[in-house]
Amino acid sequence: MPQSLEQLFALDGLIQDDEREIAKAVRHFVDERVRPHIAEWFDTGEVPARELTKELGELGVLGMHLDGYGCAGLSATTYGLACQELEAGDSGIRSLVSVQGSLAMYSIHAYGSEEQKQEWLPRMAAGDAIGCFGLTEPDFGSNPGGMRTRAKKDGEDWVLNGTKMWITNGTVADVAVVWAQTDEKVRGFVVPTDTPGFSAPEIKRKMSLRASVTAELVLEDVRLPASAVLPEVQGLRGPLGALSEARFGIIFGAMGAARDCLETAISYAQDRQVFDKSLASYQLTQAKLADMALELGKGQLLALHLGRLKDSGTITPEQVSVGKLNNTREAIAIARQCRTILAANGITLEYPVIRHANNLESVLTYEGTSEVHQLVIGKALTGAEAFR
Template identity: 65%
Template sequence: MTTLATGPAADAALDIADPADLIDIDSLLTPEELATRARVRAFVDAEIRPNIAEWYEKAHFPLEIAPALGRLGLLGMHLTGHGCPGRSAVEYGLAGAELEAGDSGLRTFVSVQGSLAMSAIHKHGSEEQKRQWLPAMAAGEAVGCFGLTEPTAGSDPSSMRTFARRDGGDWVLNGTKRWIGLANVAQVAVIWAQTDEGVRGFVVPTETPGFAATPIEPKLSMRASIQCEIELTDVRLPADAVLPGAVGLKGPFSCLNEARYGIIWGAMGAARDSFEAALAYAQDRLQFDKPLAGYQLTQQKLVDMALEINKGFLLALHIGRRKDAGTLRLHEISAGKLNNCREAIAIAREARTILGGNGITLEHSPLRHANNLESVRTYEGTDEVHTLILGQRLTGIPAFR
């Protein structure tokens, strides 16, 4: 296992009490889990919070922090072997919550790198592919991306048009992918394509001729992050570029479920940070000669937010424990993702109301979180898709078409 970074700041963070924790959720966590959370929180406080407003304003993704995230053991955190940290699902979730308390874009980087690109290679790749890419990706020395979504194939990936045909001993890929995180800074892309034998995944070095990634700009959400459109024009790959362990959509879906799991925790991190910003502001801001926090309506808002944060973290922890035990069922991930994203957006928006007009500035985090969460609730399955997954679970009737 990779040892997480230590230091005075990390140790001090161990003593931080979460003001939103009304029911002592921390008592349900092990000392190792609390230490992991504290060290990631200290990193966020030191490296992300002082800079995130500028990064967001300038639509800048700080790629330079990738090696630091690798040293913290956050890249491919839940994977084992080939230099991967091998931490538990709960530790990964706690880390994700802390990162998203800083900004959704930073947790998204960790998710795209670890839950999507690295997971695809780890789950479905050959031993040679794992040796070639996973150690460097775990260290933050190489960046990966995951190409599934297309301009006309979002919620329905079975309708993807990207196609890989055989040409002698090679594969030749043509198509377009859209909303692909990190694609223009990645060294390797996992690209999913239709073939004559079903959907297959391909490990594509981004320097391959015919691969082009263009950032999607301007954006109102996820500004401190990168999303791209990829054009694949006669991208020629050797036979061993295919992921041997994945045939059909189960391959990419197994990776999407890893990313969806991380969102369950991450959304609550954004919600908690929004709540804490509103609470601190309400305690300091005087109106009619007393703090905003002294008014009944403000207290009701704070209580309602805190209750949903507590419930959201309990749900995330329950799902994480089941994931670690190997008993998690896929519809439970949908329950967590749908609920926690929906509640997190509501919390961020409500927190902004406590800040009044000042809440629209980047000095305060809630509206930035709310804007980011509009993307988080959309990617890795929209609210509607997860509703239908749960609807099928309840009724036994698929209603996707």
């Protein structure tokens, strides 16, 4: 009797009952709400983001790892397992949840005023308001400290000018957390998207994350009151802290995409007949499946270990980089190898493999490229910074 991937590594025994039940609920949501439509959303490049956000809020996954203000206050590991199930559906759906909860909501929760928290977090947790996170710029991705977006004081107000790029949820967002240079340090601003001078044109013609809204943010003399500033943080520590939260979700999420590819490849190989016997019965196919299962299992074990470290409050940014680097790199390798097992069928949207592979091209580089994470790990090992 064939074993499931979970049985091969006995993963279920490492997950608590409440974590398992929530992961199961998210998997059910993905099966019912995402899988029947995801190929069409990817094909057309259109996704019902507002409708899905409301449903995800009702499911309880938006900001689920935050405390209070309508958030569920669940463990980091539980959040990670939810990300794994969401990304098994599609990276774009997990990105929607990650940007909402781990970037926009987290920034307000960790660095915001009580007024900002009360105004935005309950609505965002319920899915009634969508958030985005404006850090990356057209010329500044891996080096956010070089950002050109500026905020200048004008009396009691702030006036923002600049451009942000590759912003998930941007076009549909009700609020943007925007990071800008000031005369002192980088500061964060809570920007309602109906503020005059703010616009968010959607980025089209993507070949990756097509079931996700991606925008440019344009700020032209956007005037904000003093109360729009995130008061509890100055400098790059703020946005980098939020990015570490988002990277944590990716560590689990990438394994969801890889798992979906591998389960698809195993099922396909068992059914596909080649020279009068199943493709799965050939040694080369089994070698591919065995190697991919090893990398998937190791990645899932690493994710669970890092989840427990995060829940204990002992995880470090370098450890998050280890997880993000390994799991995204292995996930895209698994997706590509699974495509070879499906052969020509692997390039169609009738199967999820090429969609996951295309999505993982983005997941590999956003929230820190593989090269940046290699340098983070290298600095941790040697004490020498090699970023410049």
